[in-house]
Amino acid sequence: MFEIFGVPSQALFGQLLIGLINGSFYALLSLGLAVIFGMLNVINFTHGAQYMMGAFAAYLLLQYLGLNYWVALVVVPLLVGASGMLVERLFLQYVRQLDHLYGLILTFGLALVIEGLFRNYFGSSGEPYQPPDLLQGGQNLGFMFLPNYRAWVIVFSLVVCFVTWFVIERTRLGSYLRAATENPALVRAFGINVPRMVTLTYGFGVGLAALAGVMAAPIYNVSPQMGSDVIIVVFAVVVIGGMGSILGAIITGFALGIIEGLTKVFFPEASSTVIFVIMAIVLLIRPTGLFGRTA
Amino acid sequence: MAASVAPPAPQARVDRAHGAGTAIAFCIMVALLAVAPFVVYPVFLMQALCFALFACAFNLLVGYAGLLSFGHALFFGWASYLCAHAAKRWGFPPEAAVLFGTASAGVLGAAAGFLAIRRQGIYFAMITLALAQMMYFVALRAPFTGGEDGIQDVPRGRLFGLFDLSHEMTMYVFVLVMVIAGFLFIYRVINSPFGEVLKAIRENEPRAISLGYRTERYKLVAFVLSATFAGLAGALKALVFQLASLTDVYWTMSGEVVLMTLVGGLGTIFGPVVGAFLIVAMETYLAQLGQWVLVIQGAIFVVCVLVFRRGIVGELARALRVSL
Numbered sequence: 001m002f003e004i005f006g007v008p009s010q011a012l013f014g015q016l017l018i019g020l021i022n023g024s025f026y027a028l029l030s031l032g033l034a035v036i037f038g039m040l041n042v043i044n045f046t047h048g049a050q051y052m053m054g055a056f057a058a059y060l061l062l063q064y065l066g067l068n069y070w071v072a073l074v075v076v077p078l079l080v081g082a083s084g085m086l087v088e089r090l091f092l093q094y095v096r097q098l099d100h101l102y103g104l105i106l107t108f109g110l111a112l113v114i115e116g117l118f119r120n121y122f123g124s125s126g127e128p129y130q131p132p133d134l135l136q137g138g139q140n141l142g143f144m145f146l147p148n149y150r151a152w153v154i155v156f157s158l159v160v161c162f163v164t165w166f167v168i169e170r171t172r173l174g175s176y177l178r179a180a181t182e183n184p185a186l187v188r189a190f191g192i193n194v195p196r197m198v199t200l201t202y203g204f205g206v207g208l209a210a211l212a213g214v215m216a217a218p219i220y221n222v223s224p225q226m227g228s229d230v231i232i233v234v235f236a237v238v239v240i241g242g243m244g245s246i247l248g249a250i251i252t253g254f255a256l257g258i259i260e261g262l263t264k265v266f267f268p269e270a271s272s273t274v275i276f277v278i279m280a281i282v283l284l285i286r287p288t289g290l291f292g293r294t295a
Numbered sequence: 296m297a298a299s300v301a302p303p304a305p306q307a308r309v310d311r312a313h314g315a316g317t318a319i320a321f322c323i324m325v326a327l328l329a330v331a332p333f334v335v336y337p338v339f340l341m342q343a344l345c346f347a348l349f350a351c352a353f354n355l356l357v358g359y360a361g362l363l364s365f366g367h368a369l370f371f372g373w374a375s376y377l378c379a380h381a382a383k384r385w386g387f388p389p390e391a392a393v394l395f396g397t398a399s400a401g402v403l404g405a406a407a408g409f410l411a412i413r414r415q416g417i418y419f420a421m422i423t424l425a426l427a428q429m430m431y432f433v434a435l436r437a438p439f440t441g442g443e444d445g446i447q448d449v450p451r452g453r454l455f456g457l458f459d460l461s462h463e464m465t466m467y468v469f470v471l472v473m474v475i476a477g478f479l480f481i482y483r484v485i486n487s488p489f490g491e492v493l494k495a496i497r498e499n500e501p502r503a504i505s506l507g508y509r510t511e512r513y514k515l516v517a518f519v520l521s522a523t524f525a526g527l528a529g530a531l532k533a534l535v536f537q538l539a540s541l542t543d544v545y546w547t548m549s550g551e552v553v554l555m556t557l558v559g560g561l562g563t564i565f566g567p568v569v570g571a572f573l574i575v576a577m578e579t580y581l582a583q584l585g586q587w588v589l590v591i592q593g594a595i596f597v598v599c600v601l602v603f604r605r606g607i608v609g610e611l612a613r614a615l616r617v618s619l
Contacts, residue, residue, distance in 0.1 A: 037417075043417040043420070043421065091597065091601065094601055095600060095601075098604075099361075100416045100417045101357070101363040101416075101417070101420065102600050102604070103417075104363065104365075104417055104420055105363075105553060105557065105596055105599075105600050106596065106597055106600040106601070108365075108550060108553075108593075108596060109592075109593040109594070109595070109596025109597040109599075109600065110593060110596075110597060111593070112550070112589050112590070112592055112593030112596065113589075113590050113593035113594055113597070114593075115589060115593075116586050116587065116588075116589030116590035116591075116592075116593060117590055119586040119589065120585075120586045120587065120590070228546070232424055232425060232428045232546060233425075233428075235421040235424055235425055236421070236425040236428075238421065239414070239418060239421050239422055239425065269436060272432040272435075272436075273429045273432050273433065276425050276426065276428065276429035276432075277429070279422070279425055279426075280410050280426070283410045283413050283414070283422065284410070284413075287413040287414060288414075
């Protein structure tokens with residue numbers, strides 16, 4: 001045990017770890033929002049609800065089908081992603097050509113419906129979900145105790161973020177996607193099925209949210225309101241980072257998580273507001289966001 | 296850019312029918328509200344009236360300037376807290392407490408608006424939502440708000456030292472007069488040269504800039520006005536229920552005012568009033584259904600956006616070919 005700035009190292013690194021974990025989720029969620037916004041021109045307010053659906057799906061698979069965490073990690077993003085594609089076909093495709101605000105209001109309404117349904121069936125108290133056996137326990141690093149599961153979440157979400165970045169920025173599929181974002185009509189003229197790409201992109205973004213939900217299930221309680229709690233913070237993260245850049249969304253997510261964690265150590269009263277305050281400051285200094293292109 | 300929020304009716308007909316249609320509708324509204332307390336429970340009416348003013352204030356911003364704020368609970372809720380605090384702990388008379396709450400909302404609106412108008416479209420919505428959430432956490436932690444309990448037993452007091460507001464009917468008349476005054480003020484703003492510039496910004500902001508308008512100033516003034524009247528509604532609500540609580544600053548409240556305005560008709564004069572009465576009635580009668588209210592609200596959002604974008608009053612105005 002030693003102290004840094006009068007704070008015991010255990011507390012400092014403990015909060016730093018929580019910050020990194022929160023940052024992983026901010027990064028995954030804002031990444032999904034940015035991908036969806038790029039392609040659909042819709043801010044997906046349902047994102048929080050879909051993250052919550054991911055956590056609940058993992059819980060239900062374990063509870064009723066006995067399928068463990070590792071299966072859920074693969075199956076749940078596919079399932080919830082498919083439900084997302086259905087949402088896009090049924091609702092979102094009709095608001096794309098309208099003003100932005102209709103997409104926002106529509107997805108807000110969907111989020112209310114989903115949250116309300118889950119509250120009806122599961123109450124609002126929340127259900128526990130155990131981390132998988134393989135990742136139980138933790139390592140004593142000397143200056144802090146590192147639970148294995150938390151280390152896994154950080155590493156795995158970094159990998160997912162990197163893969164997403166790689167696919168969008170460095171592969172042929174990603175180049176179609178970016179081209180369709182810039183000029184859908186021209187891309188269609190080249191014989192690429194843009195509406196199908198839009199549906200798949202939405203499904204992918206939703207799948208990312210569901211993946212974050214599965215990873216979050218063992219850390220936070222699985223509860224119907226877990227999505228709406230986090231989505232507003234993620235919106236602030238998106239405003240700070242700007243949605244122009246994939247890498248920007250990832251970096252901003254992790255950085256803000258860490259800042260939030262540090263605030264909990266040094267100035268706990270401000271920990272729930274610090275991200276919003278940073279957003280206000282960024283708006284004053286650089287209105288387009290840290291990584292944003294000029295609107 | 297913005298495809299118009301509310302599709303306007305053909306202009307020639309509007310001009311001819313404009314004054315008459317609005318005047319008749321206004322008279323009907325006032326007459327109904329004058330008779331209503333003898334038929335319906337006055338507290339329900341006062342609640343609906345407060346929300347009607349809240350929705351009208353919100354509509355000024357979204358319907359006429361094209362700015363969708365998802366954080367209007369900030370002004371409604373904080374004015375409610377500050378009015379309650381002034382009336383209860385500082386012993387302000389009701390008129391001063393309401394004025395204090397309303398003015399504070401205006402100040403908060405200036406600060407939030409200054410930040411939010413730096414970005415357009417969906418960013419504007421996300422910024423207002425985030426700022427409101429920040430102030431929700433402040434309200435949760437601040438000592439004077441009473442945390443989860445809120446500020447209870449707020450005294451209604453005597454208006455100007457003359458009228459005892461603890462009497463339901465007197466309170467009703469006070470709320471009605473304030474709400475109608477707010478409604479008329481907003482109507483005047485919408486139909487002023489200032490309002491015309493707002494509509495120009497909604498339709499095509501780059502064009503308005505090219506014509507020499509400092510659009511960010513117009514947007515800021517619209518934001519402050521909207522926040523101020525949202526504050527007046529919140530302050531009145533604190534006196535009606537003698538309570539200021541966290542519900543009024545939470546994001547669900549911001550969503551509710553969007554819902555009321557959308558159902559009634561974005562960018563219509565009477566739409567927010569109709570929407571507010573409908574939604575408040577729905578919530579009152581469906582209260583025993585618990586969480587289903589959330590599902591029903593969400594479903595109404597979805598249906599409105601997909602097939603009913605003009606809202607009730609918007610559709611009515613289109614059918615009658617008048618502007619309401």
